[in-house]
């Protein structure tokens with residue numbers, strides 16, 4: 001008898017080993033708080049500047065995060081020679097405009113997910129980056145976590161056999177009593193771009209070429225999606241079943257099922273968490289403990305990935321290349337087309 005299959009070890013470097021980077025933050029809202037805290041506590045870098053539409057808000061933000069320069073505009077952040085890289089954390093509707101500021105100023109940029117409102121905007125931004133030779137990365141931070149690397153290797157090495165099914169869900173109770181941003185069509189709100197993108201991006205990382213997308217959804221009175229159910233099929237016959245809602249918290253688990261074994265990824269699947277390798281008889285063969293679910297600390301991994309990519313002189317991360325970012329936007333465009341969500345001006 002051969003040795004029992006084991007999970008591969010993650011290849012993810014310690015974020016503290018990445019070169020120090022001086023960050024400029026555009027749009028210091030909710031997630032920018034988490035990002036700045038993660039940069040300070042989990043990397044050798046620092047937030048050295050922040051720009052808000054309101055100078056007082058920028059001042060309060062920099063005071064909380066190490067005392068960098070506060071600006072009353074986004075333009076001033078990208079023009080600051082002390083800023084090595086820019087982090088854009090505005091609503092989806094404004095990512096193109098704000099990331100272009102950085103690209104046109106010749107600054108590398110990390111753009112919050114969803115990258116843009118749609119695939120057309122994503123292509124425009126990446127074409128500008130291509131023309132300038134600039135670095136751009138979608139801030140789908142989970143991609144850079146150690147347990148995602150365990151999953152990628154387990155699937156890529158054939159440990160699970162042939163891929164049969166990926167399933168993942170992401171629901172949070174953010175509507176109608178949550179942030180206004182998610183309810184507003186003009187800010188490109190809805191469950192898919194905010195929450196559904198996590199399971200969708202996870203599935204896109206593992207599936208081959210997606211041949212079919214079948215989606216159903218329910219809309220709010222203002223016409224953004226409240227809940228979506230999506231099935232993807234790839235050219236090899238693997239399926240992905242994806243659920244998302246902003247109306248209630250769901251389990252937020254994932255599984256990756258192959259003909260020989262499956263991976264069970266604990267709640268919250270897109271944050272640092274546990275992965276179990278389970279055989280066809282339901283026996284747990286191995287487990288990887290990715291740590292406690294701590295979303296904020298996990299953001300240090302994307303910041304470190306940017307620092308490593310810049311040190312290596314590359315324009316895109318091999319863990320989330322531009323082509324994948326565009327592909328994910330195309331999948332979301334197709335889901336929105338099927339469920340009937342159009343943002344103003346599209």
Ligand SMILES: NC(=O)c1ccc[n+]([C@@H]2O[C@H](COP(=O)([O-])OP(=O)(O)OC[C@H]3O[C@@H](n4cnc5c(N)ncnc54)[C@H](OP(=O)(O)O)[C@@H]3O)[C@@H](O)[C@H]2O)c1
Nearest residue numbers: 027028029030031052053057089090091092112113114194
């Ligand atoms: N990685 C994660 O875990 C995570 C978690 C939550 C959200 N996100 C993503 O991060 C982005 C921001 O989300 P958030 O929850 O941080 O939003 P938020 O708290 O509303 O902050 C967004 C900021 O954008 C700025 N802004 C610029 N133009 C705006 C406009 N027309 N309307 C409203 N705000 C505008 C505002 O800053 P100033 O007015 O001060 O300039 C605002 O504070 C989204 O892409 C979201 O999907 C990521």
